[in-house]
Amino acid sequence: MMGGKVKTNHEKGSVAPVxxxxxxxxxxWGGAYSSSDNFTFDWAVRNVTKDYREGDKNKYEIxxxxxxxxxxxxSIINSQDADSIRSLDLFTHGGPGNFYMVSVRSNTDGGLNRFRWYRYVFHNKSFSVRDLQKLKWDRFADNAKVEFHGCKTAENPSDEDNIAAGFSKRLYGAGKTKSAVIGHIINATPAINGEGxxxxxAQDYRHGPRAIFKNGKLTSQTNQKGPLDEKELEK
Known part of the structure; x- marks a missing residue:
């Protein structure tokens, strides 16, 4: 809840909090085994936040x-007010059916945890396509923009069988008809200005081949660097 002030009568300077x-x-962001990966997610978040602040002019809460x-x-998504999520940016490792997260970290856990297969067998905390049913979709705004910054969340986009497409179909089914979901088609990299x-x-995942979905359907693909035009995404 945010406090605002509006005039309540015609007396000069008369205002009341509303x-x-x-x-x-x-x-x-987060959930990676590697601490350096989590630091990279953090840097990428800062760059997206900067663009939102410059573009929104304090219109939305970040x-x-x-x-x-x-x-x-x-829990975080479901705890928001109905019709309140204007955008969701998710920075985790990804795949066509998952947002990958584990409960161990490389700065505190060693041994067998250094093996990827072991982490995802014994310490798996990932979000899968099956978990989509647990989200409260009314929390999103009608024109919600959802962007997944991890690898391959929109792999084989023409097949429309990945977690980005599934997410967009759920949004549309909940009446969010102007919503759009963006995901990476191949491996994502934060090296927006090139490796080395x-x-x-400057690390930022908003580059490279990405797919845009509405109602589970592929609408377009983009290689644009930086933020996408949100008004165009609503069409």
Whole structure:
């Protein structure tokens, strides 16, 4: 809830506080075994946040949270007000059917945990396509923009059988008819200015081949660097 002021009568300077709700931009990141990967997600979040602040002019509330499990992702989304999520940016490792997260970290856990297969057998906290049914889709705004910054969440986009397409179909089914979901078609990299040419503070996943879905259907593909035109995404 945010406080606002509106005039209540014609007396000069007469104002009264009125409560109103602002829509939110959610930026959720983390869940990687490698601490360096989580630091990279953090840098990428900062760059997306900067663009939102410059473009929104304080129109929306920006909420950035580190997450480490599917349960946290679900809880944060479901705890928002109805019709409040203007955008969701998710920074985790990904695949066509999952947002990959584990409960161990490389700075505290060693041994067999250094093997990927072991982590995802014994410490798996990932969000899968099956978990889509656990989300409260009424929390999203009608024109919600959802962007997944991890690898291959939109792999084989023409098949329309990946977690990005599935997410968009759920949104549309909940009446969010102007919503759009963006995912990477291949492996994502934060080296937006090229390998060996991108400083840590410039790391950003918003580049490379990405697919855009509405109602589970592929509408277009893009290689554009940086933020996409949200008004165009609503069409």
């Amino acid at each position: 409560s109103h709700k602002r829509k939110v931009r959610l930026l959720l 909420v950035s949270k580190g997450i480490s499990s599917a349960d946290e992702l679900i 040419k991108t400083e840590s503070k």
